[in-house]
Amino acid sequence: xxxxxxxxxxxxxxxxxxxxxxxxxxxxxxxxxxxxxxxxxxxxxxxxxxxxxxxxxxxxxxxxxxxxxxxxxxxxxxxxxxxxxxxxxxxxxxxxxxxxxxxxxxxxxxxxxxxxxxxxxxxxxxxxxxxxxxxxxxxxxxxxxxxxxxxxxxxxxxxxxxxxxxxxxxxxxxxxxxxxxxxxxxxxxxxxxxxxxxxxxxxxxxxxxxxxxxxxxxxxxxxxxxxxxxxxxxxxxxxxxxxxxxxxxxxxxxxxxxxxxxxxxxxxxxxxxxxxxxxxxxxxxxxxxxxxxxxxxxxxxxxxxxxxxxxxxxxxxxxxxxxxxxxxxxxxxxxxxxxxxxxxxxxxxxxxxxxxxxxxxxxxxxxxxxxxxxxxxxxxxxxxxxxxxxxxxxxxxxxx
Ligand SMILES: *[C@@H]1O[C@H](CO)[C@@H](O)[C@H](O)[C@H]1NC(C)=O
Ligand SMILES: *[C@@H]1O[C@H](CO)[C@@H](O)[C@H](O)[C@H]1NC(C)=O
Ligand SMILES: *[C@@H]1O[C@H](CO)[C@@H](O)[C@H](O)[C@H]1NC(C)=O
Numbered sequence: 534x535x536x537x538x539x540x541x542x543x544x545x546x547x548x549x550x551x552x553x554x555x556x557x558x559x560x561x562x563x564x565x566x567x568x569x570x571x572x573x574x575x576x577x578x579x580x581x582x583x584x585x586x587x588x589x590x591x592x593x594x595x596x597x598x599x600x601x602x603x604x605x606x607x608x609x610x611x612x613x614x615x616x617x618x619x620x621x622x623x624x625x626x627x628x629x630x631x632x633x634x635x636x637x638x639x640x641x642x643x644x645x646x647x648x649x650x651x652x653x654x655x656x657x658x659x660x661x662x663x664x665x666x667x668x669x670x671x672x673x674x675x676x677x678x679x680x681x682x683x684x685x686x687x688x689x690x691x692x693x694x695x696x697x698x699x700x701x702x703x704x705x706x707x708x709x710x711x712x713x714x715x716x717x718x719x720x721x722x723x724x725x726x727x728x729x730x731x732x733x734x735x736x737x738x739x740x741x742x743x744x745x746x747x748x749x750x751x752x753x754x755x756x757x758x759x760x761x762x763x764x765x766x767x768x769x770x771x772x773x774x775x776x777x778x779x780x781x782x783x784x785x786x787x788x789x790x791x792x793x794x795x796x797x798x799x800x801x802x803x804x805x806x807x808x809x810x811x812x813x814x815x816x817x818x819x820x821x822x823x824x825x826x827x828x829x830x831x832x833x834x835x836x837x838x839x840x841x842x843x844x845x846x847x848x849x850x851x852x853x854x855x856x857x858x859x860x861x862x863x864x865x866x867x868x869x870x871x872x873x874x875x876x877x878x879x880x881x882x883x884x885x886x887x888x889x890x891x892x893x894x895x896x897x898x899x900x901x902x903x904x905x906x907x908x909x910x911x912x913x914x915x916x917x918x919x920x921x922x923x924x925x926x927x928x929x930x931x932x933x
Contacts, residue, residue: 552608556580556589560662560669560764565756566590572752574745575653576674577611581631582667585610595675600646611673616644620731627657634659634668638742640678640732652678654734656742660753660764669764672753674745676738754800784919790912791890793827794876794920797883801826802847805885814890816862827888830869832860843873850875850883854909856893868893872909876917887916 556578557565569578569590575598578590591606599606599614615624623639630637636658644650657673734742750764757764785794791810795802807822815822815830831840839857846853852874859869870891878884889909903911 552583552587553589556583556670561753561756565753568752568756569749572745572748574674574749575676576672576745576749577606578749579611579671579673580669581671582669586631589670598645598675598677599643605646614643616642616648616650618642618650619644623655627655630657631671634661638739640734641675642732643675652732654678654738654742656746658746658750660750662764670753672746672749674742674749676734676742676745678732678734678738785916788912788915788919790908791892792912792916793822793888793890794916795827795886795888797875797886802886811890814861814867814892815859821862830859832858832866834858834866835860843871846873847886852913854906859890870905870909872906872913874913876913876920879921885920887913889913 553566554563557563569592572592573594574592575594576592577588577595579586580589583589587608587610588606589608591601591603596603596606612624619642620640623641626637626639627641629635636656638654638656640652641655642650642652654676655673656676657671659668660670660672661667662669753764785806785808788808789810790808791814792808793804793811794806796805799805803824803826804822805824807817807819812819812822828840835858839855842853842855843857852872854870854872857869857871858866859871860866870893872889872891874887874889875883876885876887889912891905891908
């Protein structure tokens with residue numbers, strides 16, 4: 534609370550606008566704001582890392598819809614739009630989603646600046662940092678609910694039919710909670726007591742919200758690549774292993790060879806895990822590596838036909854072995870006997886590529902009498918075993 538007052542008291546537009554920059558600078562480039570400005574949707578972006586969880590960005594559409602100016606909105610918490618008739622059930626669902634870093638879709642009664650209330654479909658989703666798995670921002674899209682679909686006491690059941698068809702959204706994890714039911718929401722079992730009005734959005738409105746979320750997250754993801762702090766709308770399986778159970782990290786940590794894991798489902802296949810031996814070999818810190826595509830190891834003298842060969846293997850989902858000139862952080866080069874191989878998750882789908890690096894002619898690597906091929910195969914096998922724990926332990930249970 535005090536922090537928020539602090540933000541508010543620092544006068545005028547410039548200070549407040551700089552809150553957007555302050556929040557975005559670590560994760561995105563400044564150009565992300567221009568890209569967001571081009572979107573027609575009504576949405577806000579909030580930063581849970583700043584005290585009071587303030588709005589750090591509000592779209593033009595949102596400002597028009599709410600009647601507030603940008604200066605009045607930036608730096609404030611989303612609850613300023615709520616009022617006496619705002620449905621508490623929905624507010625609680627949103628609060629819980631924030632706490633658990635999950636997506637949520639609810640109907641919400643908000644108030645404009647002039648005090649007039651309006652129903653909207655509120656869809657929110659968290660955005661994660663690949664580097665450390667932290668939630669960097671929440672994106673919240675608001676689609677005004679049109680028509681007169683206000684339900685009271687469940688009388689107008691017709692309007693509820695088919696309104697919870699998750700599959701039309703194509704985004705299971707962000708789909709509406711069908712269990713919350715339609716019609717009035719009772720605060721207690723006794724009918725008629727404190728019935729809260731509830732307004733259901735149409736399928737069209739739900740699709741619109743889901744689509745807007747997807748667009749916004751893809752813009753954020755795109756612009757985050759420039760700062761190598763990739764974000765992504767999904768926590769499970771997609772945004773690095775930092776989040777995925779300590780047992781996986783421990784299993785991977787036992788593998789002594791130099792290797793990295795890249796996530797095939799993220800744009801540009803960023804590295805989501807790098808072994809200690811890899812960091813030692815290349816001279817980079819872990820956070821300089823995570824979130825980047827492996828090609829940063831290439832340099833001036835790297836043979837482009839070898840690079841192409843690697844690219845083709847990945848496209849065909851095939852393993853391959855190459856000898857490639859790579860560069861360390863200090864600029865020195867080394868010949869890398871690189872083996873890459875796809876790794877499947879428990880459902881048999883390719884989820885990652887593992888890349889195993891062996892420095893050619895490195896004496897410490899040649900004491901155990903194993904050929905590079907044997908060592909590479911052993912490493913890939915160990916990674917596959919470690920990732921199987923991941924698929925079973927983390928993803929399948931949390932996607933429910
Ligand atoms: C944004 O809100 C306005 C109401 O101010 C509404 O007419 C418009 O359809 C909304 N835009 C989107 C893309 O949902
Ligand atoms: C992605 O970001 C680049 C800048 O890095 C920009 O030029 C491009 O238009 C963006 N693409 C999309 C689809 O936003
Ligand atoms: C395996 O990956 C596919 C494709 O990303 C995904 O749909 C599936 O849920 C994953 N299975 C498990 C068990 O993680």
